[in-house]
Amino acid sequence: MLHSYLLIGLEYLGLMSIGVATVIVVLGYSANRFSGTRFFNSYLPFAAVIIGVIILGVTLLGLWQRLRRWLREYSSLLPPAVVLGLALVISGLAPPELFNRAFLYYRVLVGGKEEASRVALSHQVYAAYRRLNTAQMTKMIRLSGPYTAAIEEAGAVYGIDGDLLKGLAATESSFLPRTSIDGGQGLFQITKVPATVTMAVNRLFPTEHRVVTDARYNAYLGAATLSYYLTEMKDDLFLGLLAYNIGPANGGLRFIMDQYGATDFITIQPYLMQLPRDYPIRVLSNSLAFRIGRQEGQLLAYEEGKNALRIQSIGIPGLR
Numbered sequence: 001m002l003h004s005y006l007l008i009g010l011e012y013l014g015l016m017s018i019g020v021a022t023v024i025v026v027l028g029y030s031a032n033r034f035s036g037t038r039f040f041n042s043y044l045p046f047a048a049v050i051i052g053v054i055i056l057g058v059t060l061l062g063l064w065q066r067l068r069r070w071l072r073e074y075s076s077l078l079p080p081a082v083v084l085g086l087a088l089v090i091s092g093l094a095p096p097e098l099f100n101r102a103f104l105y106y107r108v109l110v111g112g113k114e115e116a117s118r119v120a121l122s123h124q125v126y127a128a129y130r131r132l133n134t135a136q137m138t139k140m141i142r143l144s145g146p147y148t149a150a151i152e153e154a155g156a157v158y159g160i161d162g163d164l165l166k167g168l169a170a171t172e173s174s175f176l177p178r179t180s181i182d183g184g185q186g187l188f189q190i191t192k193v194p195a196t197v198t199m200a201v202n203r204l205f206p207t208e209h210r211v212v213t214d215a216r217y218n219a220y221l222g223a224a225t226l227s228y229y230l231t232e233m234k235d236d237l238f239l240g241l242l243a244y245n246i247g248p249a250n251g252g253l254r255f256i257m258d259q260y261g262a263t264d265f266i267t268i269q270p271y272l273m274q275l276p277r278d279y280p281i282r283v284l285s286n287s288l289a290f291r292i293g294r295q296e297g298q299l300l301a302y303e304e305g306k307n308a309l310r311i312q313s314i315g316i317p318g319l320r
Contacts, residue, residue, distance in 0.1 A: 007080050014083030015064075018090065019057065021099065026053055028102035031109040097306065100313040117266055118319070121238060121281075125316050128278075128285035130302035137289050137299060143175035144290070147187060150216040154223035157204075160230075163294065164318035165223055167287025168241070171279070172222075177213065185212045188222030192247050197224045229253075237318050238265035241280035287317040 030049040036042035071078035108115050144151075144166055151169060152162040169175060172189040184191050190212050201220045202210055211217055230240035232254060242265065243253035253268075262268035269277045292314060293299055300307045 004076070007076055010080040011083050014080065014087045017087045018083070021090070023053065024106045025099060025102040027109060028104070028106035032105040097309045097313060101309065104312070117264065121265065122312075122316060122319065124281050125284040125288060125319075126302065126308070126311065128281050129288050129311070132285060132289060132299075134299050134301075137286070138293075140170050140175055140286075141290060141293050144170070147175065147215050147219070150219045151187075151223075153216070154219040157220070158223040158227040160223050160227060161287075161317040163291040164284075164287045165219070165226070166290045167283050167285075167317065168222065168226065168244070169219075170286040170290070171283045177215065177218070179213075186218035187215055188218055188225075190218060190221050190225075192249070193221055193225050194228055194248060197221070197228050200224060236264065237284075237320075238280040239268070241283050242268075245279045284316050284319070288314075291315075291317050 026049065030046055034042045034046045034049075068079045071082060104119065108119055111118070147169070148162075148166070151165045154160075155162040155165045169187045172184070173187050175187065177186045179185050180189060182191065198221070201217070201224050204220065205217055209217060212221070226240060226244050229243035230237070233239035233243055239253065239257075246253045246256075256271065257263070257268055260268070260271045262271060265280065288311070289299055292311060295314060300311060302308055302311060
């Protein structure tokens with residue numbers, strides 16, 4: 001009995017995998033193809049696609065039931081083997097870029113306004129990466145070498161992507177630790193840190209190692225501070241980074257947002273005046289460069305060949 005349930009479970013798993021992938025690809029590309037507000041050019045064709053997917057799914061399931069009965073006459077192992085084999089063949093033959101692109105379209109379709117905003121901000125990051133000076137960024141990646149272990153250790157402790165932290169350090173200090181005019185110190189240009197953050201980090205370090213200019217201690221303070229602001233901003237990466245840059249001065253970012261009734265990064269931007277509205281974009285474009293350099297062995301030119309699709313499939317560190 002258990003053996004039969006296992007075979008049925010594997011068969012259904014394969015069918016579900018094929019079905020979900022098909023729905024994402026078809027609806028994703030259809031939503032992008034027929035996007036708009038016109039009834040006959042957008043709404044009606046997309047509705048027709050959905051109906052077509054349902055009809056095709058029901059038809060194929062009916063055909064599969066007939067084929068399944070025939071296969072079971074030879075062996076109960078054949079139905080799950082055929083389904084799982086077909087799923088593996090499809091996943092192996094389909095270009096990853098095709099599915100990744102479809103998934104992006106599908107996320108916008110399902111995620112609505114929030115996802116559309118995330119995509120728009122993502123493309124700001126990709127555009128900023130495209131404008132990076134490759135030679136300077138490559139040099140900065142080399143400079144990060146001696147600090148990589150400390151940064152990744154801090155990231156692991158506070159659950160923050162190591163490439164994201166490297167991008168933050170690159171933006172703050174260019175991996176040239178120093179004390180700046182405004183009082184920022186070390187890799188992450190630590191200035192005023194929330195008291196709870198300092199207390200939490202200090203519990204991990206003996207007194208003699210609590211030196212802000214020490215790379216490891218500085219990295220822990222930077223990671224803990226970013227984690228603090230991400231929590232305050234309900235894991236909104238752009239707002240968390242902006243809050244890190246603004247710090248607690250004048251009530252911090254939360255006070256500014258409440259003052260003007262802003263709810264996200266897009267709606268707060270017009271009110272920031274002289275504050276660095278592009279700061280999160282710069283951090284994330286640097287973070288993306290670190291991830292690309294680590295995965296590809298070199299920085300990819302965004303505009304060459306299919307690099308844009310490749311880079312988008314790699315993804316922006318920390319951005320879900």
